[in-house]
Every structure is written in structure tokens, then in C-alpha cells.
Amino acid sequence: MPRVKRSTKRSDRRKKILKRASGYFLTKSKLYQAAQEAVERGLKFAYIGRKQKKRQYRSLWIVRIGAAAKLNGMSYSTFINGLKKAGVGLDRKILADIAANDTAGFTALATQAKGALQQTKAA
Secondary structure, eight states, rough: OOOOOOOOHHHHHHHHHHHHEEEEEEGGGGGGHHHHHHHHHHHHHHHHHHHHHHHHHHHHHHHHHHHHHHHHHOHHHHHHHHHHHTTOOOOHHHHHHHHOOOOHHHHHHHHHHHHHHHHOOOO
């Protein structure tokens, strides 16, 4: 078999890792092995962070909706239950935006939810 020295492939791979590690502290940005470990660790945290971001936004939306529902004399769970029974198909992201920016619109949704809950109790 012929001898392979891996000149360009090896240097390209190392260059890519060291470019990603630029800005890291001390040898993590200079030496290949330390840089490779730091980059792999950083990529792992980035992957986890993309999943956590979705959770954190959902919980933020729930807090905002709950606060606005309290102002209208309802808890979060009764508000969501009333909206489902009223057939309102808005998701939590939109509801949180309405709660933050359009109080009159949110009050209208709250009265709609209360009406739907009262109808189910009466029936």
C-alpha cells in the first residue's frame, strides 16, 4: 500500500477546529487537542441549549398569561380550560403577546373563556 501523509486533509481539519476555538482561554484556542475537546464540549452545550430555549420560552409565556388571567379574576388553568371549551385555537405564544401588548383583547378572551365555562356548568 502507498504511504499517506494526510497533509491537506489533516491541516484543513485542524484549521477548522482552531478557527472554532478562537476566543477560548489560553491553550484551548492555541493547541489542537485542547481546542478539540473545548469545541466538542461547546457544541454539546449548544445542542442542549437549543432544547432548553424552547422550554424556557414556553414557561415565560405561561407566566405572562397567568399574570394577565389573574388580573381578569381567573387562574391560568381555568383560563386555558375556558378557551378550549370556547373553541379558541390560539397558542401560548400568541396569548402571551396579546397579554403583554393588548389588554383589551385579552379581557375579551377572558370573558369568552368565562362564558364557555358557565355554559358547561349549566349543562
